[in-house]
Amino acid sequence: MSKENQILQPSDNSSLLGKVDGALVSILESISDPEIPVLSIMDMGVVRSAVIENNLVKIEIAPTYSGCPAMDVIGDDIKRAMQKAGYTAEVDLILHPAWTTDWITPRGRKALEDYGIAAPLDAESDKLVLLEGKKLVKCPQCGSTNTKMISQFGSTACKAQFQCEDCLEPFDYFKCLK
Amino acid sequence: MKNKNLYNYILGIADNSLILGQRLGELCGHGPSLETDIACTNMSLDLLGQVRSYYQYAAKIAGDGRTEDDIAMLRKESEYFNVLLVEQPNTDFGYTMARQFLFDVYHFLMLTELEKSTDLNLSAIAKKSIKEVSYHKRFSSDWINRLGDGTEESHSRIQTAINDLWTYTDELFHQTEADEAMVAEGVGVDVTKLKGAYYEEVNSVLEEATLSVPESKYFQKGGKQGIHTEHMGYLLAELQYMQRTYPNMEW
Numbered sequence: 086m087s088k089e090n091q092i093l094q095p096s097d098n099s100s101l102l103g104k105v106d107g108a109l110v111s112i113l114e115s116i117s118d119p120e121i122p123v124l125s126i127m128d129m130g131v132v133r134s135a136v137i138e139n140n141l142v143k144i145e146i147a148p149t150y151s152g153c154p155a156m157d158v159i160g161d162d163i164k165r166a167m168q169k170a171g172y173t174a175e176v177d178l179i180l181h182p183a184w185t186t187d188w189i190t191p192r193g194r195k196a197l198e199d200y201g202i203a204a205p206l207d208a209e210s211d212k213l214v215l216l217e218g219k220k221l222v223k224c225p226q227c228g229s230t231n232t233k234m235i236s237q238f239g240s241t242a243c244k245a246q247f248q249c250e251d252c253l254e255p256f257d258y259f260k261c262l263k
Numbered sequence: 264m265k266n267k268n269l270y271n272y273i274l275g276i277a278d279n280s281l282i283l284g285q286r287l288g289e290l291c292g293h294g295p296s297l298e299t300d301i302a303c304t305n306m307s308l309d310l311l312g313q314v315r316s317y318y319q320y321a322a323k324i325a326g327d328g329r330t331e332d333d334i335a336m337l338r339k340e341s342e343y344f345n346v347l348l349v350e351q352p353n354t355d356f357g358y359t360m361a362r363q364f365l366f367d368v369y370h371f372l373m374l375t376e377l378e379k380s381t382d383l384n385l386s387a388i389a390k391k392s393i394k395e396v397s398y399h400k401r402f403s404s405d406w407i408n409r410l411g412d413g414t415e416e417s418h419s420r421i422q423t424a425i426n427d428l429w430t431y432t433d434e435l436f437h438q439t440e441a442d443e444a445m446v447a448e449g450v451g452v453d454v455t456k457l458k459g460a461y462y463e464e465v466n467s468v469l470e471e472a473t474l475s476v477p478e479s480k481y482f483q484k485g486g487k488q489g490i491h492t493e494h495m496g497y498l499l500a501e502l503q504y505m506q507r508t509y510p511n512m513e514w
Contacts, residue, residue, distance in 0.1 A: 148312070148391075150308070150395060151309055151312025151313045151316060151391055151392060151395060152308035152309050152310070152311050152312025152313070153308075154308075180316060180387040180388060180391045181383075181387035181390055181391070182390075183387075183390050183391040183394065184391075215401065216401060216405075235298060236298035236301060236302060237302060237398065237401065237402050237405075238298070238301050238302035238306075238398075238402070239305075240301070242305055242308055242309060242395075246298070260398070262394050263394070
């Protein structure tokens with residue numbers, strides 16, 4: 086278990102506008118999710134704020150799932166990248182407001198699809214897909230919606246397993262978390 | 264310790280997730296099929312993640328230098344306050360799902376109330392956890408339905424599991440002194456008030472699954488006071504093995 090400090094106090098501002106210092110954006114965009122390497126932690130919506138105070142960079146990240154082991158790696162990756170850029174970084178996990186798949190950027194959604202992971206649907210459709218077996222998830226390989234769920238839980242906490250019944254390819258679906 | 268009631272209250276919630284997480288983790292590589300194996304370990308991971316947040320908070324309150332790991336790994340059996348239900352063995356997939364279902368329905372109701380806690384830390388953990396637990400509840404309810412309304416064999420085995428585990432459900436709604444103190448402060452959830460909604464939901468899923476609701480009115484209790492069933496010692500032996508064998512080891 087890591088020794089990251091958790092800040093649990095809710096911060097009222099859930100919008101990212103003005104909360105990430107412009108000088109840090111490109112550094113943060115170069116860090117990817119260790120389990121989905123095509124997705125930067127910025128596009129994932131995991132970074133909630135990043136500010137420079139003197140030479141200390143303070144960064145808040147929101148865990149996708151409570152037990153996601155990637156969070157410890159992301160914390161270490163951030164510190165390493167910041168060090169390379171000449172900063173000392175302090176990384177805090179914040180639980181509130183809780184991360185939601187709505188924070189994945191449009192660019193992030195496209196990266197997921199290109200990588201072969203179906204991007205999350207809205208909450209209502211997600212329920213229909215996972216509970217009632219409705220065919221709404223689009224196969225990232227051939228684009229067909231003739232797909233079926235194999236398992237509600239997949240290779241990582243955030244995904245479910247699907248298969249396309251047209252091209253027969255199995256694929257991951259990124260579950261909606263809201 | 265200044266805030267002993269809050270500390271004990273947090274452990275009462277967190278220990279349920281730790282012990283159930285450990286039980287589910289036992290299935291890693293041993294689930295009845297690849298999908299169920301992955302599902303059980305995913306749920307275990309969620310629960311253990313939630314536990315870390317609770318124990319980190321508890322460690323801060325204790326303020327005696329102990330870490331989340333110490334709290335998780337280095338208590339004696341009588342110092343764990345989880346309900347008896349979650350420590351019951353996996354036995355077969357029917358028991359595993361029955362235990363999960365009977366806990367998930369409670370867990371979801373409890374977290375819904377904990378979100379309103381005046382303690383901002385607990386409220387934040389509840390808000391985060393409830394999203395995960397709603398997936399757990401969907402999964403276990405779905406399996407109750409499939410097994411109950413499945414074959415003669417699956418029906419009889421899930422019914423047996425429900426009957427056997429039923430005796431541990433009432434304890435979910437008992438309150439300790441610490442619980443009462445925290446409810447009075449607006450921090451804790453009054454679990455006695457969740458009982459009606461709980462049995463209503465459980466019964467309706469059982470009925471849909473063509474299962475009968477057990478009639479037994481005899482219920483076991485003790486976990487919340489640290490008095491556990493014979494299964495707990497074995498579970499802790501495995502959970503604590505590394506820390507006991509190599510004290511202070513770090514991953």
